[in-house]
Amino acid sequence: MSEYDTVSAEVEHEEEIPEDHPRYEDLLTRHRIERGVEKGITHLQGMHAEGRGSAFDYLLGEETIPSAVEAERAAAAHLLLADHPVLSINGNVAALVPAEMVELADVVDADLEVNLFNRTPERLEAIADHLREHGAEDVKGLEADARIPRLDHQRAKVDADGIYDADVVVVPLEDGDRAEALAEMGKTEIVIDLNPLSRSPQVAEVPIVDNIIRAVPNITEHARDLADASGEELEAIVKEFDRKRALEAAEERIRSGL
Numbered sequence: 380m381s382e383y384d385t386v387s388a389e390v391e392h393e394e395e396i397p398e399d400h401p402r403y404e405d406l407l408t409r410h411r412i413e414r415g416v417e418k419g420i421t422h423l424q425g426m427h428a429e430g431r432g433s434a435f436d437y438l439l440g441e442e443t444i445p446s447a448v449e450a451e452r453a454a455a456a457h458l459l460l461a462d463h464p465v466l467s468i469n470g471n472v473a474a475l476v477p478a479e480m481v482e483l484a485d486v487v488d489a490d491l492e493v494n495l496f497n498r499t500p501e502r503l504e505a506i507a508d509h510l511r512e513h514g515a516e517d518v519k520g521l522e523a524d525a526r527i528p529r530l531d532h533q534r535a536k537v538d539a540d541g542i543y544d545a546d547v548v549v550v551p552l553e554d555g556d557r558a559e560a561l562a563e564m565g566k567t568e569i570v571i572d573l574n575p576l577s578r579s580p581q582v583a584e585v586p587i588v589d590n591i592i593r594a595v596p597n598i599t600e601h602a603r604d605l606a607d608a609s610g611e612e613l614e615a616i617v618k619e620f621d622r623k624r625a626l627e628a629a630e631e632r633i634r635s636g637l
């Protein structure tokens with residue numbers, strides 16, 4: 380029996396997970412998703428999504444690879460240049476990084492909007508409450524008084540003064556067609572997804588192939604770093620970022636382990 384076999388499957392509080400465990404982040408992620416399901420925040424399907432993400436993270440070495448660092452810096456530059464940035468929140472995002480999303484929104488002056496595939500009034504409220512418990516003042520997505528054109532599922536429902544009006548949207552953890560529909564509306568999407576072959580990162584202006592648990596604090600750190608940068612400096616970071624190269628680098632890392 381190894382020392383790590385003492386980590387119970389019945390961890391009550393995440394503080395009980397030993398930080399020096401070799402799979403610490405994965406255990407933490409699983410724990411937050413389980414709690415999210417119990418609290419009515421995360422849909423049961425979110426567990427499947429988590430399993431997919433976890434497998435890709437394993438292959439990436441569970442670390443932020445250099446191309447993701449560049450993507451996270453480009454994301455920060457886009458968010459700082461934006462007129463109206465919005466961070467989209469689904470059930471997995473709310474369970475995994477609620478405080479981190481609130482902090483990023485604060486640093487780049489973005490709105491937070493709940494947008495769900497499995498949309499119910501109960502989950503919308505539970506997620507909005509959860510974000511408020513983590514410091515959010517204003518949570519959008521409850522009005523749903525506008526629609527993303529050419530999307531025939533629940534993710535099309537957005538707020539007129541939120542995602543519908545945004546120029547830059549952060550779209551995390553969804554392998555779907557919304558990112559493409561948002562691009563067709565002329566918006567810039569920043570996608571966070573551990574699978575570089577997912578539909579959303581494939582069409583994103585900035586695909587970030589990294590675990591959201593690492594990616595969001597990294598973007599916030601870059602945004603703080605760039606807070607005094609000029610418009611020209613930010614534009615240069617945006618221009619230098621090569622989305623195709625970032626996707627290829629992530630795929631190469633996953634396939635070869637190198």
Ligand code: PTJ
Nearest residue numbers: 424425428432469470495496497552553554572573590591
């Ligand atoms: O809360 P809802 O109702 O809006 O539903 C949300 C889920 C997550 C269930 C829904 O969006 C979904 O089914 O997602 P998919 O199609 O499984 O896609 C999720 C993507 O996120 C997959 O490509 C995973 O690899 C990726 N992913 C999962 N966990 C992480 C992740 N990417 C980054 N960090 C993670 N922790």
